[in-house]
Amino acid sequence: MTVERSIIDVHTHVGRTITSGIGQSVAESIALMSSTGIAQAILSVAAGGLQSEGVTDTRRANDEIAATVVAHPDLFPVGLASVEVRHGPVAVAEVHRAFDELGLKGLAFHATFEGFTVVSPAFASLLDAVGERRGLILVHSTPDAKASPSAIAAVAARYPTLTFIMGHPVFSDDQKKQAVEAVLATPNVLVDIAYQADPATTEFFVREVGAARVVFGSDAPFFDPAEVIRSVEQARITDAERDAILAGNARSIINSL
Numbered sequence: 001m002t003v004e005r006s007i008i009d010v011h012t013h014v015g016r017t018i019t020s021g022i023g024q025s026v027a028e029s030i031a032l033m034s035s036t037g038i039a040q041a042i043l044s045v046a047a048g049g050l051q052s053e054g055v056t057d058t059r060r061a062n063d064e065i066a067a068t069v070v071a072h073p074d075l076f077p078v079g080l081a082s083v084e085v086r087h088g089p090v091a092v093a094e095v096h097r098a099f100d101e102l103g104l105k106g107l108a109f110h111a112t113f114e115g116f117t118v119v120s121p122a123f124a125s126l127l128d129a130v131g132e133r134r135g136l137i138l139v140h141s142t143p144d145a146k147a148s149p150s151a152i153a154a155v156a157a158r159y160p161t162l163t164f165i166m167g168h169p170v171f172s173d174d175q176k177k178q179a180v181e182a183v184l185a186t187p188n189v190l191v192d193i194a195y196q197a198d199p200a201t202t203e204f205f206v207r208e209v210g211a212a213r214v215v216f217g218s219d220a221p222f223f224d225p226a227e228v229i230r231s232v233e234q235a236r237i238t239d240a241e242r243d244a245i246l247a248g249n250a251r252s253i254i255n256s257l
Contacts (some may be wrong), residue, residue, distance in 0.1 A: 005243060007125045008040045009033070009196045009225060009249035011167055011217025014068070015046035015061055017113065022046070024221040026068050030075060036225045038218075042250070043068060044080035044138060046222075058082060062094070066102035075172060077254050080108040080138055085116040085123050095129035105257040106136030106162075111147035117153050118147045126158050134257055135162050139180065141169040149175060153182030156189045163188050163253055168195040168219060177199075180208040190249065191229030192217030197227035200236035202245070211241035215249045 016023025024032070033041060062081045069079040081098035083091040097102040107126065109118075111142055116123055118139060127137070129248075137159075142188050146227040148242050149169045156164040156194065169179035179191050193202055194217035206216045214231060218225035232245055 004248040012041040013046040017048040044108035045082040080106045092191035108138040110140040140167040149182040150179035153186040170196045194219035199235040
């Protein structure tokens with residue numbers, strides 16, 4: 001018998017990465033959610049999008065995220081802003097606009113596509129701009145030093161009012177080991193299991209850090225959400241752990257913002 005579960009995706013994108021051509025529209029995102037049984041998603045812009053007009057392009061993308069959240073609050077309860085570290089002071093201003101004018105609840109970053117390292121002063125200036133607000137920070141974890149799990153944790157420790165989701169630290173054994181150490185040492189860091197299809201990966205993180213610190217993310221449209229869902233459904237974990245990963249933990253994050 002198939003068990004119907006609530007699913008919340010903490011890591012999904014609209015827009016298009018120009019170097020790969022991968023992307024999706026809001027309508028395509030909604031259709032993908034429907035076809036894979038995802039009830040809600042935390043939405044952000046695909047990194048590496050067009051920047052021919054600089055911060056104007058960033059603002060357009062953030063306006064689209066905010067409008068989508070307003071138009072579909074049942075599907076997208078939280079939207080995350082995109083800000084380019086290389087834009088400097090105008091990026092700081094965009095952080096304030098995103099939170100205070102657009103009503104977005106956090107920020108999403110991809111250090112590789114956006115050309116920075118998370119331990120840089122320029123990145124810190126954007127987190128400083130969040131101030132005392134509560135917020136969600138999605139950082140795509142990388143196997144290199146740009147956004148390694150250890151580096152993300154070092155940054156997160158300085159911002160206890162922010163919740164950090166470490167996206168897909170699944171690409172090497174060392175990255176996974178670092179992720180475990182980072183989550184155990186840093187209370188405001190969680191790991192998402194996006195961009196993989198192996199039940200053993202889900203089992204590994206549940207065993208090492210506990211289901212309460214693991215969330216379901218897909219990284220759609222860059223990876224098939226159905227494959228990630230199967231990695232949770234087929235994992236040798238309890239039903240309570242499965243429910244926490246697929247929706248319960250994400251719901252707690254959403255309610256805290």
